[in-house]
Amino acid sequence: MKFDPASLRYNDKGLIPAIAQDATSGEVLMMAWMNAEAVAKTLETGRVTYWSRSRQSFWIKGETSGHIQTLRDFRVDCDRDCLLVMVDQVGAACHTNRRSCFYTAVEDGVEVEKMAPMA
Amino acid sequence: MKFDPASLRYNDKGLIPAIAQDATSGEVLMMAWMNAEAVAKTLETGRVTYWSRSRQSFWIKGETSGHIQTLRDFRVDCDRDCLLVMVDQVGAACHTNRRSCFYTAVEDGVEVEKMAPMA
Numbered sequence: 001m002k003f004d005p006a007s008l009r010y011n012d013k014g015l016i017p018a019i020a021q022d023a024t025s026g027e028v029l030m031m032a033w034m035n036a037e038a039v040a041k042t043l044e045t046g047r048v049t050y051w052s053r054s055r056q057s058f059w060i061k062g063e064t065s066g067h068i069q070t071l072r073d074f075r076v077d078c079d080r081d082c083l084l085v086m087v088d089q090v091g092a093a094c095h096t097n098r099r100s101c102f103y104t105a106v107e108d109g110v111e112v113e114k115m116a117p118m119a
Numbered sequence: 120m121k122f123d124p125a126s127l128r129y130n131d132k133g134l135i136p137a138i139a140q141d142a143t144s145g146e147v148l149m150m151a152w153m154n155a156e157a158v159a160k161t162l163e164t165g166r167v168t169y170w171s172r173s174r175q176s177f178w179i180k181g182e183t184s185g186h187i188q189t190l191r192d193f194r195v196d197c198d199r200d201c202l203l204v205m206v207d208q209v210g211a212a213c214h215t216n217r218r219s220c221f222y223t224a225v226e227d228g229v230e231v232e233k234m235a236p237m238a
Contacts, residue, residue, distance in 0.1 A: 003225045019138055019147060026145025028138060031201040043225060075221035076230070078213050082150040084221040094197050102194035102203040106122045106162060111195070 005039040009081040015051060016083055020061075020093060023072040023086040029093035030101040032059070034083065046071045048085055067091040092118050124158040128200040134170060135202055139180075139212060142191040142205040148212035149220040151178070153202065165190045167204055186210040211237045 010016050015033040022029055032050040034042065038058060041049040048069035052059040062068030073086035094101040096117060103115035129135050134152040141148055151169040153161065157177060160168040167188035171178040181187030192205035213220040215236060222234035 001230045003228055003230050017136055017150065019150065021147055028140055028147065028203050031136065031138065031196065043228070074225045075233075076223045076225065077150065077220040078215050078217075078222070079220070082220070084147050096197050098197075101196040101198070101201070103197070104195045106193045106195065109122055109162070111120045111122050114194075 003043075003076075005036040005043075007080065008036070008039065008076065008083075009079065010036065011081075013053075015053070016081060018048075018050065018083040018085055020048065020069060020089070021084060021086050022089055024088070027100055028102060029087070029089055029099070032061075039083070042071060042085065043074060048087055062090060065091070067093065069093070122162075124155040124162075126199065127155070127158065127195065127202075128198065129155065130200075132172075134172070135200060137167075137169065137202040137204055139167065139188060139208070140203060140205050141208055143207070146219055147221060148206070148208055148218070151180075158202070161190060161204065162193060167206055181209060184210070186212065188212070 008016050014035050017031055018034045019031050020029045035051045038049045038051045048061045048071055050059040068090050069087040075084040092099055098115050098117050105112045105114050127135050133154050137153045138150050139148045154170045157168045157170045167180045167190055169178040187209050188206040194203040211218055217234050217236050224231045224233050
């Protein structure tokens with residue numbers, strides 16, 4: 001079946017969550033949002049493109065930082081309301097310069113930092 | 120720092136997305152939503168508990184299907200508006216009886232099923 005970005009289920013702001021996973025290591029790197037046009041751009045260009053809710057504009061990941069995400073595999077979930085993009089990640093996915101945004105663990109009720117910023 | 124579920128950033132419906140990842144294989148299994156009380160229950164019980172938006176009730180994953188998720192690692196992202204739970208998954212995470220909800224790939228503009236239901 002031909003894929004149509006309009007066939008996805010977007011929230012009331014026209015957005016769908018997209019999980020980015022390292023295609024090689026399997027590490028979950030970040031979660032951000034796409035609108036239908038960002039989905040189309042991601043598939044057309046092979047460069048993962050989100051919609052920035054704070055800036056209200058397209059966010060071609062790495063465009064300013066150089067920390068680009070090259071699309072390797074694009075997945076839609078069973079309910080068509082969440083995406084998984086498997087990527088080749090250059091450098092840090094997180095704006096804190098850590099490889100992943102999920103660097104804070106909760107262990108025995110306490111927050112523990114599990115990852116240092118990249119050199 | 121002591122972890123407080125109220126310190127997370129919930130959306131206007133009081134929910135936060137939670138990504139479930141297989142703690143062993145690294146496979147991303149599903150994404151669902153939690154409210155602050157589901158977060159607390161998940162941490163207290165070690166059984167991953169979501170908030171069902173369709174049923175408007177707690178959803179102790181696997182309570183009826185037996186496909187439970189035992190919490191191995193609980194992560195908070197940099198913006199505190201997304202969670203990653205690493206789990207031991209019994210059986211299928213997806214209601215279609217597939218291991219993962221992300222079984223549909225988009226390849227060259229066409230949808231391709233990458234995973235069969237479990238036996």
